[in-house]
Amino acid sequence: MGLINSYQRNLAERPKENKITLIIYMVLRLLIVIVMIRAIVIGNYEGVFTCVLTLLLLLIPTFLKDALRINIPPLFESIIYLFIFSANILGELAHFYSHIPIWDTMLHTLNGFLFAAVGFSTVDLLNRNSKKIKLSPLYLTLVAFCVSMTIGVLWEFFECGMDLFFGKDMQKDFIIDTIRSCKLDPTNSQKVIEVKDIVHTAVTTRSGEVTAIEGGYLDIGLLDTMKDMFVNFIGAVVFCIFGFIYEKVGSKNKTAAMVVEGLKIRPATEEEVQQMSDRKQAAIEEVKQKIKKEEEKVMKNRTSS
Numbered sequence: 001m002g003l004i005n006s007y008q009r010n011l012a013e014r015p016k017e018n019k020i021t022l023i024i025y026m027v028l029r030l031l032i033v034i035v036m037i038r039a040i041v042i043g044n045y046e047g048v049f050t051c052v053l054t055l056l057l058l059l060i061p062t063f064l065k066d067a068l069r070i071n072i073p074p075l076f077e078s079i080i081y082l083f084i085f086s087a088n089i090l091g092e093l094a095h096f097y098s099h100i101p102i103w104d105t106m107l108h109t110l111n112g113f114l115f116a117a118v119g120f121s122t123v124d125l126l127n128r129n130s131k132k133i134k135l136s137p138l139y140l141t142l143v144a145f146c147v148s149m150t151i152g153v154l155w156e157f158f159e160c161g162m163d164l165f166f167g168k169d170m171q172k173d174f175i176i177d178t179i180r181s182c183k184l185d186p187t188n189s190q191k192v193i194e195v196k197d198i199v200h201t202a203v204t205t206r207s208g209e210v211t212a213i214e215g216g217y218l219d220i221g222l223l224d225t226m227k228d229m230f231v232n233f234i235g236a237v238v239f240c241i242f243g244f245i246y247e248k249v250g251s252k253n254k255t256a257a258m259v260v261e262g263l264k265i266r267p268a269t270e271e272e273v274q275q276m277s278d279r280k281q282a283a284i285e286e287v288k289q290k291i292k293k294e295e296e297k298v299m300k301n302r303t304s305s
Contacts, residue, residue: 018074021081028085029058035089047093054088065268066276075262076117083110097172104172108228111155112148112235114263119147120243121265137247141240148239152232156225163221171221179217239263 032051039047061077064070072080087107090096096103123143127135135143159170177198184193201213245256268276 021074021078024078024081025058028081029055032058032085032089035093039093050088050092054084057084057088066280069268069273069276071266071268071272073262073264076114076265079110079114079263083107083114104224105227105231108152109231109235112152112232113239114235115151116144116148116236116239116243117260117263118265120144120239120260121263122147124247124264125267137244140247141244144243145236145240148236149229149233152229152236156228159225160221172224173221174219174223175213175216176219176223177216 032054036048036051039045039051058081061072061080065072086096086103091103091107120140120143123135123140127133127140156171162168162170178194178196179198180192180194182190182192184195185191195217198216199214201217203211203213205211239259242256242259245253246260249256251257
């Protein structure tokens with residue numbers, strides 16, 4: 001609770017143009033609590049866990065700011081909250097991944113775009129603070145692109161691990177009507193055998209249970225992974241184009257400046273660091289006071305009994 005109270009002070013005490021961030025955070029938090037209560041009522045404990053996890057993930061920006069002494073732009077921060085809510089609550093609990101086919105694609109594209117911004121900000125920060133090294137705009141944006149793609153690959157590793165070891169289906173499957181494989185070659189001579197116009201597949205287990213797949217053959221996650229990587233690539237490239245233009249001409253290109261400066265993480269000023277420290281200390285003192293009151297209450301009850 002101390003961290004949450006510190007976070008709310010952090011938002012509330014910012015300049016007026018950042019109040020939108022507070023509104024977005026509070027509305028999303030309220031919606032998550034409502035969804036969590038509903039999940040408890042219907043006995044969906046996996047949904048409860050997802051809600052608790054989402055509430056914790058919403059604290060990531062303030063944790064990073066306090067721990068790394070950085071300033072995350074309000075636009076970037078708001079997008080982070082909406083992204084977390086869209087992925088966990090809407091995607092998983094409201095089943096948007098199933099009901100809206102482009103939902104997963106949209107989030108992976110945005111993921112590529114945002115992590116390119118993170119990579120760009122990190123390298124640009126080092127570039128500007130170094131007296132010996134001066135990176136070219138091309139090299140800077142190339143590193144930002146590599147950071148985004150690396151995060152995308154690591155996420156696909158995570159999805160594969162969850163599917164293999166925890167029985168999930170994070171790598172969504174596709175129904176396809178054509179397969180090509182050397183495994184179907186009876187001569188084992190690496191000849192590609194093509195099977196086209198598949199309309200029905202039957203899977204038989206050892207117990208004799210048969211599962212029918214209508215419309216074709218079930219591709220187990222491969223196309224989904226490649227699609228996710230491709231749209232992550234697109235998101236990263238789009239931001240890198242803006243980043244390259246911004247590094248080349250600065251604020252002369254208003255569109256590039258608006259995008260990059262709206263997402264560019266920068267080090268906190270001394271005044272902002274002091275404000276972070278004061279808010280953290282205030283939260284700690286508040287927790288201490290609550291603990292003290294609880295201890296006094298317990299001692300009073302023991303004395304009276």
